[in-house]
Amino acid sequence: xxxxxxxxxxxxxxxxxxxxxxxxxxxxxxxxxxxxxxxxxxxxxxxxxxxxxxxxxxxxxxxxxxxxxxxxxxxxxxxxxxxxxxxxxxxxxxxxxxxxxxxxxxxxxxxxxxxxxxxxxxxxxxxxxxxxxxxxxxxxxxxxxxxxxxxxxxxxxxxxxxxxxxxxxxxxxxxxxxxxxxxxxxxxxxxxxxxxxxxxxxxxxxxxxxxxxxxxxxxxxxxxxxxxxxxxxxxxxxxxxxxxxxxxxxxxxxxxxxxxxxxxxxxxxxxxxxxxxxxxxxxxxxxxxxxxxxxxxxxxxxxxxxxxxxxxxxxxxxxxxxxxxxxxxxxxxxxxxxxxxxxxxxxxxxxxxxxxxxxxxxxxxxxxxxxxxxxxxxxxxxxxxxxxxxxxxxxxxxxxxxxxxxxxxxxxxxxxxxxxxxxxxxxxxxxxxxxxxxxxxxxxxxxxxxxxxxxxxxxxxxxxxxxxxxxxxxxxxxxxxxxxxxxxxxxxxxxxxxxxxxxxxxxxxxxxxxxxxxxxxxxxxxxxxxxxxxxxxxxxxxxxxxxxxxxxxxxxxxxxxxxxxxxxxxxxxxxxxxxxxxxxxxxxxxxxxxxxxxxxxxxxxxxxxxxxxxxxxxxxxxxxxxxxxxxxxxxxxxxxxxxxxxxxxxxxxxxxxxxxxxxxxxxxxxxxxxxxxx
Numbered sequence: 310x311x312x313x314x315x316x317x318x319x320x321x322x323x324x325x326x327x328x329x330x331x332x333x334x335x336x337x338x339x340x341x342x343x344x345x346x347x348x349x350x351x352x353x354x355x356x357x358x359x360x361x362x363x364x365x366x367x368x369x370x371x372x373x374x375x376x377x378x379x380x381x382x383x384x385x386x387x388x389x390x391x392x393x394x395x396x397x398x399x400x401x402x403x404x405x406x407x408x409x410x411x412x413x414x415x416x417x418x419x420x421x422x423x424x425x426x427x428x429x430x431x432x433x434x435x436x437x438x439x440x441x442x443x444x445x446x447x448x449x450x451x452x453x454x455x456x457x458x459x460x461x462x463x464x465x466x467x468x469x470x471x472x473x474x475x476x477x478x479x480x481x482x483x484x485x486x487x488x489x490x491x492x493x494x495x496x497x498x499x500x501x502x503x504x505x506x507x508x509x510x511x512x513x514x515x516x517x518x519x520x521x522x523x524x525x526x527x528x529x530x531x532x533x534x535x536x537x538x539x540x541x542x543x544x545x546x547x548x549x550x551x552x553x554x555x556x557x558x559x560x561x562x563x564x565x566x567x568x569x570x571x572x573x574x575x576x577x578x579x580x581x582x583x584x585x586x587x588x589x590x591x592x593x594x595x596x597x598x599x600x601x602x603x604x605x606x607x608x609x610x611x612x613x614x615x616x617x618x619x620x621x622x623x624x625x626x627x628x629x630x631x632x633x634x635x636x637x638x639x640x641x642x643x644x645x646x647x648x649x650x651x652x653x654x655x656x657x658x659x660x661x662x663x664x665x666x667x668x669x670x671x672x673x674x675x676x677x678x679x680x681x682x683x684x685x686x687x688x689x690x691x692x693x694x695x696x697x698x699x700x701x702x703x704x705x706x707x708x709x710x711x712x713x714x715x716x717x718x719x720x721x722x723x724x725x726x727x728x729x730x731x732x733x734x735x736x737x738x739x740x741x742x743x744x745x746x747x748x749x750x751x752x753x754x755x756x757x758x759x760x761x762x763x764x765x766x767x768x769x770x771x772x773x774x775x776x777x778x779x780x781x782x783x784x785x786x787x788x789x790x791x792x793x794x795x796x797x798x799x800x801x802x803x804x805x806x807x808x809x810x811x812x813x814x815x816x817x818x819x820x821x822x823x824x825x826x827x828x829x830x831x832x833x834x835x836x837x838x839x840x841x842x843x844x845x846x847x848x849x850x851x852x853x854x855x856x857x858x859x860x861x862x863x864x865x866x867x868x869x870x871x872x873x874x875x876x877x878x879x880x881x882x883x884x885x886x887x888x889x890x891x892x893x894x895x896x897x898x899x900x901x902x903x904x905x906x907x908x909x910x911x912x913x914x915x916x917x918x919x920x921x922x923x924x925x926x927x928x929x930x931x932x933x934x935x936x937x938x939x940x941x942x943x944x945x946x947x948x949x950x951x952x953x954x955x956x957x958x959x960x961x962x963x964x965x966x967x968x969x970x971x972x973x974x975x976x977x978x979x980x981x982x983x984x985x986x987x
Contacts, residue, residue: 332363334399342382345401349375354405355415357423361399365423370412372658374403409662410669417636429623429633438474439644440465440481440534442527447520448495448513449527450488451481464644465534477534482509485530487523490514542568585609587646588685592692593631593653594700597713597904598623601700602634605692608646617699626898632659645671652689654679710753713901717822720902721885721894724848727822728752731792732856732909734826735765735784736917745788746917749820750909759816762920763788782834785825789838792817797842819844825855826910829893832886846888855886856910857893883907937983939976947971948980959984 336342349356351373358367371377378401381394406412420428441454443462453474454464482489488510490502495514504510511518529544545568552561592603600620605612618638623630632655639645645667655663660677667675680686718726730750735743749759765784795817825831832855836846844850883903884893896903940948951969952958958966958980966977 328363332359332400334359334361334363336399336401339395342395342398346375346379346382349378349401349403350405351375352405353407353409353412354403355412355419357402357404357419358394358398358425359400359402360397363399365419365425366397367394367425367427368416368419368423370409370416370658370662372409374405377658409658410665413636413659413662413666417640420633420637429620429630429637440474440478442531444527444531448488448518448523450490451478451530453478463531481530481533484533485526486511487526487530488513586648587644588648588650588688589646590650590688590692591631591635591652592689592694592696593627594693594696595623595627595630596700597901599700600630601696603692603696603699604638605688605695606646607688615695617696619699627653628656628659631655632663635663639667639670645675647673648676648678648685650685650689650692651677651679652693713753713905716901717905721852721854721887723822723852725821725852727820727852729820730822730824730909731820732824732826732913733785733788734910734913734917735781735788736914736921743784744917744921745784746913746920747788747792748909748913748916750905753905755912760916761792762916763791781827782830785827785831786834786838789823789835790842793819793838793842793844797844819851821852823851823853824906824909825853826913827855828857828884829855829886831855832888836888853888856906857884857886937980939979944969944971944976955984 335345353370353372354374355368355370356374356378357365360366369377404415406415439454440451441462441464442449442451445461481487482504486509488495489504490498498514501512501515502510505512505516511523513523525544525548532544545564549561549564549568552558552564586607587609588605588607590605590607592601592605594601598621600623602618602620604616604618606615618634620630620634631651631653635649649667654660655677664675664677667677678685680689714726714728717723728751732748732750734746736746743765745763745765747761747763749756751759765787796819799817823835825835832853835853835855838844839846839850839853846853883896885896885906886893896906947969948958948966949955952961961981963974963977963981966972966980967974972980
């Protein structure tokens, strides 16, 4: 009996695709990586990055390979996965091409083959339905197909569902009387079928049919699908009138019924775009790594249907996700429009090759546009609303939030899942009216009824010091001390808990995670407040991190270089500082942790500014009369009604003050003394 060897996994099942036999990484140090990059060509082409085990982790294209790859390792590229590359890349391979367009095609093919970890991979969708007709056939007929081929046939679609495609096919067969049987049935039938008996087929299989008249019906059906309805109805009306003049009343009646049926069917089609232009409108919506695309297929100004695509774990910038999606989608698209309308601009290396490639495939110019205003911009907004709606209805928000919180816990080494997160922000203007905000997220979603605001009390100024201090560190220490002390006291707040919080916790109980808006200094103040009050760090107490905003220049650059740095795009990503860790963690734009923490920080900032403005507005309305003993609201109103302004009251003597009803000698003296001293 023959022995059975171990079953070997197919190469396509290996993550990252095929690994070269005997692979050994050429990159084992930063110096080796720099030397490898320096040897790359400056031609257009595609580059493949492999990890230390040889698996392909990223595939990209570039107009100048060496310059583009070098950007990954010089700090200029802020894309999501770039900070990881220097640590895990083991080799870089390149394939030189003759043009940008060839690089685009090769990149897409290699992504399909290797399915790299950091590239967008669009699921191979088998659900396209397209109407196909070959006008050159002897007796053309419409049929539904799922894949187009390079032949002389015409294709119409795609249709967003089998139901809509078959409904269109039934309308064509009902209105234009074309055969529905296969070629085999056509050649072997002996008598007409039921379609002929009910008047929906002329039965060219067994009866003599006028080929010219049949060709006119085929052309009418094509006009109907192309949306050239004015031309179609005009042609049918002319044929009907000609038949009537020739006393062919049966033909004229049939054309009349056909014209009425077509007019009735067109009443239900809504015009949404420019007549005469076929458009694909791309809608884009994302929350962290969860992305939803919607395509509106607008043909000759009429919306034929929509199509949605969901992607998970996309931690790339928006422009890169969009470019990869377009390349993957249009490689297998059954039809190509005249215009592709995008919600955001593509980078230069992606936009021009994509337009050239689509134009070559279509055999005519295909424009790729990012509309700013007008009807096209309205269509893009409509597509985005559809994408947002699909995102909400398709996704399980609970699962997405759970995944995002798990990612936060893993990325920042937290002791527990951060189900309840509090974020703090300080707001003031040059030290005046300082306030702080506390916002709370429960299970990844805002819990507004748990929000709190604090007035910063500060310390009494020493002799010779100004009355106001601009000390954010002291303010943060004060706020956290007050908040943590409230938790240790265990007193319940009179405000109700958030409706979504189904436990019986004290709303002032310690959260799972404290997020401080600021850098390492603010983190130290938070840790000091916890230490002073005996609140443990970690599983027995609370985790804490600080979030520093993105910055434009590196430490040490001159202030005069700031504007230049902004123009050059030297943006440093947002960073997270952890207790006991020297260097911050750079958050990847587009990642789940970046989405949830920046959303939390922005909400804390908004809430703090709102409270600060409210407090500052009250102070602006404060009058000097409010500080005088014995002057209440009614007396203040009477004084202002009599004199008009506080300045006029200050200029009045005691006798004039006593003319106001309710102001006696003592109150007048008190008012006069208080205002004159100011």
